[in-house]
Amino acid sequence: MVETKDAVAELTESQQWMELERQYVMPTYARYPLAVRRGKGCYLYGLDNRKYLDLLSGIGVNALGHAHPRITKVIQRQAALLLHTSNLYYHEYTGKLAQRLCQISGLDRVFFTNSGAESMEGAIKIMRAHAGPDRPEIIALDNSFHGRTIGAISITGQPKYRKDFEPLLPGPRWIPANDIAALEGAFNERTSGIVIEGIQGEGGIHPMQPEFLRTARRLADQYNALLVFDAIQCGVGRTGQYWSHSLIAPDVKPDVMVTAKPLSCGLPMGVILTNERAAAAIKPGMHGTTFGGNVLSSAVALEFLDILDELLPQINRVGEYFRAGLRDLQAKHKFIKDVRGHGLMIGVELDHPGKDYVMKGIEQGVLFNCTHDTVLRFLPPFIVTEKEVDQGLKVLGRLFRAYRKPKKA
Numbered sequence: 528m529v530e531t532k533d534a535v536a537e538l539t540e541s542q543q544w545m546e547l548e549r550q551y552v553m554p555t556y557a558r559y560p561l562a563v564r565r566g567k568g569c570y571l572y573g574l575d576n577r578k579y580l581d582l583l584s585g586i587g588v589n590a591l592g593h594a595h596p597r598i599t600k601v602i603q604r605q606a607a608l609l610l611h612t613s614n615l616y617y618h619e620y621t622g623k624l625a626q627r628l629c630q631i632s633g634l635d636r637v638f639f640t641n642s643g644a645e646s647m648e649g650a651i652k653i654m655r656a657h658a659g660p661d662r663p664e665i666i667a668l669d670n671s672f673h674g675r676t677i678g679a680i681s682i683t684g685q686p687k688y689r690k691d692f693e694p695l696l697p698g699p700r701w702i703p704a705n706d707i708a709a710l711e712g713a714f715n716e717r718t719s720g721i722v723i724e725g726i727q728g729e730g731g732i733h734p735m736q737p738e739f740l741r742t743a744r745r746l747a748d749q750y751n752a753l754l755v756f757d758a759i760q761c762g763v764g765r766t767g768q769y770w771s772h773s774l775i776a777p778d779v780k781p782d783v784m785v786t787a788k789p790l791s792c793g794l795p796m797g798v799i800l801t802n803e804r805a806a807a808a809i810k811p812g813m814h815g816t817t818f819g820g821n822v823l824s825s826a827v828a829l830e831f832l833d834i835l836d837e838l839l840p841q842i843n844r845v846g847e848y849f850r851a852g853l854r855d856l857q858a859k860h861k862f863i864k865d866v867r868g869h870g871l872m873i874g875v876e877l878d879h880p881g882k883d884y885v886m887k888g889i890e891q892g893v894l895f896n897c898t899h900d901t902v903l904r905f906l907p908p909f910i911v912t913e914k915e916v917d918q919g920l921k922v923l924g925r926l927f928r929a930y931r932k933p934k935k936a
């Protein structure tokens with residue numbers, strides 16, 4: 528324990544970083560004891576130059592790994608030209624990027640934001656504005672996660688995120704994922720919309736079923752409500768397709784889709800995509816944001832989308848390879864209950880808590896995390912190769928072999 532601020536100077540550099548955070552940063556995050564200064568490809572480097580295989584990519588953000596040469600080049604070029612214009616003026620990339628996003632989503636209009644939660648918040652406003660004051664109800668799914676702002680936690684189906692901030696938005700109507708009877712029972716004339724993650728991420732990598740998405744589409748049409756897909760974690764190539772719903776039910780199109788994480792490869796950027804029907808609810812002056820769609824993030828996102836086109840086959844191939852390796856481990860260890868996911872969005876469900884594996888993974892130079900207590904989550908960079916996956920599997924195999932079931936007291 529460091530008692531005075533002067534004593535901070537006597538600590539090693541990483542200890543200093545930790546100590547300063549302890550003194551001055553709000554204690555919202557339980558960080559792991561790892562400090563990094565640089566990254567290259569799929570690896571992060573500690574201050575002692577120790578190498579860590581990054582199979583989490585900043586929780587699904589660093590889609591092209593670290594210091595990708597083409598991204599670095601765009602950032603350098605753009606930094607020397609112009610970073611931000613505000614939304615009062617035009618810049619080169621807004622229209623181009625919006626057009627590209629519409630082309631890959633089949634939707635019609637884009638609003639640029641800075642994060643997932645901000646995108647979700649905007650989608651809630653669109654649902655409200657579209658439905659008017661008499662239809663405030665949103666249908667949301669148990670076990671879902673949509674971000675940490677008040678609107679987003681209001682429709683997040685995990686009580687631990689909501690409990691300290693109530694009362695929240697009134698409602699919503701909670702239904703279990705993939706429960707078609709519950710879905711049919713939840714829609715009524717007060718419904719403004721339904722929000723669904725194609726694959727629940729934070730909730731433990733749980734994909735939706737095709738019929739569930741189709742029924743949601745049919746009922747949203749029937750009640751003139753909006754079907755909103757949260758593609759913040761499972762979107763923009765993560766599953767080996769641009770969007771997880773294209774994989775699950777290609778015939779289903781949302782009215783609104785929000786995404787963020789990988790879009791600008793580590794720079795803050797989110798988007799709300801809508802069809803014309805949903806966009807018509809928002810008139811000039813009804814919504815805005817200062818930083819959203821700034822020049823730098825937009826230029827990087829355009830470059831990323833160019834690269835992503837070529838990467839989709841690799842995401843599918845390496846993702847399947849990774850899951851096959853994990854299934855081999857499952858065959859050896861009965862405590863691995865399930866290996867699931869698509870592309871490079873992968874969950875390994877254990878019959879016991881997974882947190883210790885995360886710590887031991889760091890000790891052995893491999894980074895991943897644990898969600899929903901028992902699900903090890905892997906969201907590697909899209910550039911990950913079979914060779915790097917082999918390295919990760921080797922360490923995981925070692926960690927699983929070392930597991931000892933606790934003796935009953």
Ligand SMILES: Cc1ncc(COP(=O)(O)O)c(C=O)c1O
Nearest residue numbers: 642643644672673674728759760
């Ligand atoms: C499905 C989903 N929605 C929303 C969010 C919130 O995004 P952000 O943390 O960028 O606000 C996340 C973040 O993990 C997410 O996974």
